[in-house]
Amino acid sequence: MSGPDHSQDQPEAVSRRQFIGWGAAAVAGIMIAPGVTLFDLAHGRPAGEAASGKVRWGMLIDTSQCSAGCNDCVTACNTENHLSGGIRETDSQWIRKMELKDQRGGKTHSLPMMCQHCEHPPCVDVCPTGASFKRADGIVLVDRHICIGCRYCMMACPYKARSFVHEEVTGQNPDVPRGKGCVESCTLCAHRIDRDQKPACVEACAAAGRNAIIFGDLNDPQSEISKRIATYATTQVRADLALNTAVRYQGI
Amino acid sequence: MASIAFREIEGQSRGYYALLGAAGAIMLAGLAAAYYMEHHGHIVTGMTNQIVWGMPHVFAVFLIVAASGVLNVASIASVFGRKFYKPLAPLSGLLAIAMLAGGLMVLMLDLGRADRLIVAMTHYNFKSIFALNVFLYNGFFAVVAVYLWTMMERRMNGYSGAAGLAAFIWRLLLTTGTGSIFGFLVARQAYDSALLAPMFIVMSFSYGLAVYLLVLIAAYRWSERPLADAVLARLKGLLIVFVAAALYFVTVHHLTNLYVAKQLDFEKFILVSGGVYPLLFWVGQVALGSLAPIAILAYPALGRSRAWIVVAALLVVLGAFAQMYVTIIGGQAYPLQLFPGMEVSSSFFDGVVHPYVPSVPEIMLGLGGVAVAAIIVLLAVRLLRFLPESLDSPLVEALEAKAKSEAAA
Numbered sequence: 002m003s004g005p006d007h008s009q010d011q012p013e014a015v016s017r018r019q020f021i022g023w024g025a026a027a028v029a030g031i032m033i034a035p036g037v038t039l040f041d042l043a044h045g046r047p048a049g050e051a052a053s054g055k056v057r058w059g060m061l062i063d064t065s066q067c068s069a070g071c072n073d074c075v076t077a078c079n080t081e082n083h084l085s086g087g088i089r090e091t092d093s094q095w096i097r098k099m100e101l102k103d104q105r106g107g108k109t110h111s112l113p114m115m116c117q118h119c120e121h122p123p124c125v126d127v128c129p130t131g132a133s134f135k136r137a138d139g140i141v142l143v144d145r146h147i148c149i150g151c152r153y154c155m156m157a158c159p160y161k162a163r164s165f166v167h168e169e170v171t172g173q174n175p176d177v178p179r180g181k182g183c184v185e186s187c188t189l190c191a192h193r194i195d196r197d198q199k200p201a202c203v204e205a206c207a208a209a210g211r212n213a214i215i216f217g218d219l220n221d222p223q224s225e226i227s228k229r230i231a232t233y234a235t236t237q238v239r240a241d242l243a244l245n246t247a248v249r250y251q252g253i
Numbered sequence: 254m255a256s257i258a259f260r261e262i263e264g265q266s267r268g269y270y271a272l273l274g275a276a277g278a279i280m281l282a283g284l285a286a287a288y289y290m291e292h293h294g295h296i297v298t299g300m301t302n303q304i305v306w307g308m309p310h311v312f313a314v315f316l317i318v319a320a321s322g323v324l325n326v327a328s329i330a331s332v333f334g335r336k337f338y339k340p341l342a343p344l345s346g347l348l349a350i351a352m353l354a355g356g357l358m359v360l361m362l363d364l365g366r367a368d369r370l371i372v373a374m375t376h377y378n379f380k381s382i383f384a385l386n387v388f389l390y391n392g393f394f395a396v397v398a399v400y401l402w403t404m405m406e407r408r409m410n411g412y413s414g415a416a417g418l419a420a421f422i423w424r425l426l427l428t429t430g431t432g433s434i435f436g437f438l439v440a441r442q443a444y445d446s447a448l449l450a451p452m453f454i455v456m457s458f459s460y461g462l463a464v465y466l467l468v469l470i471a472a473y474r475w476s477e478r479p480l481a482d483a484v485l486a487r488l489k490g491l492l493i494v495f496v497a498a499a500l501y502f503v504t505v506h507h508l509t510n511l512y513v514a515k516q517l518d519f520e521k522f523i524l525v526s527g528g529v530y531p532l533l534f535w536v537g538q539v540a541l542g543s544l545a546p547i548a549i550l551a552y553p554a555l556g557r558s559r560a561w562i563v564v565a566a567l568l569v570v571l572g573a574f575a576q577m578y579v580t581i582i583g584g585q586a587y588p589l590q591l592f593p594g595m596e597v598s599s600s601f602f603d604g605v606v607h608p609y610v611p612s613v614p615e616i617m618l619g620l621g622g623v624a625v626a627a628i629i630v631l632l633a634v635r636l637l638r639f640l641p642e643s644l645d646s647p648l649v650e651a652l653e654a655k656a657k658s659e660a661a662a
Contacts, residue, residue: 075600088601090301090602091296091301091302092302093302094302094600094601097600097601097603098599098600099591099603100598100599101592101595101596101597102595102597103594103595105594110595114591114599114601114603123439125378126380126381126437127381127382127383127437127438128378128381128383129373129377129378129381129383129387130372130373130376130377130378131378132376147369147372148366148369149364149365149366149369149372149373150365150366150367150369151364151365151383152305152306152365153381153434155302155305156305156438156441156585157437157439157440158440159439159440159591160589161302161303161589161591161601161603164302165302165305165365166294166365167294167295167296167302168295168296181294181365182294182366183365183366184365238592239440239591242440253592
């Protein structure tokens with residue numbers, strides 16, 4: 002039994018497919034265009050455009066919403082930045098969960114600790130080559146290309162936020178270049194922020210239903226983070242150093 | 254008066270070649286260790302994300318501190334006008350250059366990206382004391398080289414006073430820079446003190462002079478040249494003062510910290526409960542490295558013996574390594590205090606003392622730096638006129654008489 006002969010239908014079929022294709026493209030264009038416009042209007046910025054000093058990205062961590070058993074922010078960070086997730090003394094950990102217990106009274110707290118993205122970062126001060134730097138929007142980063150691996154920034158950081166890459170790394174996220182012999186730390190997911198997304202840990206915390214990490218623009222009085230800081234008592238870790246951290250904690 | 258005749262050593266003996274060969278072998282082992290570390294990454298060392306600076310830094314900082322201090326002998330001659338020290342000056346400058354070269358080699362080869370040396374030389378953040386040190390170290394080579402030239406080239410002798418003064422000021426700046434690497438670390442309880450800069454300067458006097466004494470005695474013994482006891486008597490007297498002064502600074506540093514409530518837990522760790530660190534501090538740095546050499550050198554029956562002077566100088570060097578280890582490794586081993594009054598724990602080793610076991614490659618790299626310094630000295634004293642042909646009693650007496658007559662006039 003042979004199938005119907007479609008050879009005669011071919012030209013017509015192509016033109017029909019073309020029509021459907023053009024139609025789909027047009028519909029997609031109509032649907033996406035407003036989104037693209039919105040993207041431009043929001044904080045996302047095209048490649049080549051410098052970060053703006055008008056914003057200062059920050060986080061508020063509500064420790065009352067953070068639970069000792071939950072490690073979702075750490076897992077999300079490892080997944081996003083393609084870290085191994087290992088916890089040997091030589092493994093990179095950009096964010097870690099710290100368990101606190103008051104020596105008097107025994108009150109416990111659980112909280113994530115990572116780069117605090119200081120306004121006056123000691124790591125930037127001590128870096129001999131300028132590889133440690135602060136972006137205009139307050140994000141503290143390491144330039145992978147001029148880091149010589151001296152680890153002076155690791156000596157200088159009060160938060161133990163930085164890791165040194167002790168061995169070859171494979172399977173990198175193209176957005177987050179890493180490399181043996183260089184120092185690295187939390188980038189506040191700068192690559193996501195530049196696409197108008199929230200840092201991976203913030204999303205994961207929200208997905209877990211906790212919303213313990215509020216991310217936003219500290220310079221915008223209307224942002225949720227600014228409103229929260231204006232309303233509740235918050236603390237900076239090692240406030241005695243007056244580094245004016247972009248990461249603040251509530252409830253400790 | 255007797256003129257000072259400088260002459261190259263013959264350098265044909267079996268002993269000379271054995272020394273050169275041994276230093277060469279250790280240097281090659283150090284370079285092999287650096288290659289191994291570079292190839293595999295720092296995973297093959299004892300260093301971690303907690304102890305980020307390890308054995309290479311113990312060696313490198315010792316060599317750099319001692320390098321600036323060893324120049325003191327020359328400074329005493331040209332800056333403070335003590336004619337007695339003039340014949341000792343060229344060796345002092347040579348050792349300064351050699352030890353700095355050795356120390357910098359170790360520091361550089363320990364970098365995560367040693368291949369980016371060119372980046373370190375072309376990108377500067379001038380707020381970083383490390384970046385300033387790049388200038389201080391390179392400048393030191395140049396200033397001391399010019400100083401040596403003015404001392405060793407007869408036509409340039411007239412400038413040696415000015416060059417010596419420049420070198421003296423430069424070496425003070427350099428050691429200030431080295432001490433400030435630690436002094437400027439606000440985050441860590443072990444450091445963060447303006448006292449560290451002057452303390453490192455005084456330590457450099459003591460480390461440098463001990464090394465100078467050892468090299469001087471060895472060089473004159475092995476080249477069979479006369480060396481008067483009067484030379485050693487002066488140097489050993491100075492060493493007593495320097496070791497005591499360094500101990501004074503260490504005492505003041507700890508006493509100050511003990512007065513500050515937030516430093517008490519760290520002081521308890523480093524002085525009492527921290528395991529290997531209190532042991533190295535009290536036995537290595539204080540007892541063997543400071544009190545014992547002072548006692549040996551000050552006790553007349555021992556202080557006159559050349560063998561005991563060597564023992565005392567070796568003890569000072571041993572104490573120096575103990576002090577570097579306690580300062581650099583011990584300072585990092587104690588956990589950072591993020592939440593005072595809280596017990597803390599995490600997957601990143603918060604709240605626990607960080608262990609450190611030096612690895613063989615690290616130690617080999619460090620020894621490689623010492624070997625490089627030795628090779629530079631061995632070759633230089635054979636090729637150029639660094640060492641006086643004789644430092645015998647008549648020459649020394651003549652120098653002393655001249656110094657006295659100048660003082661009287």
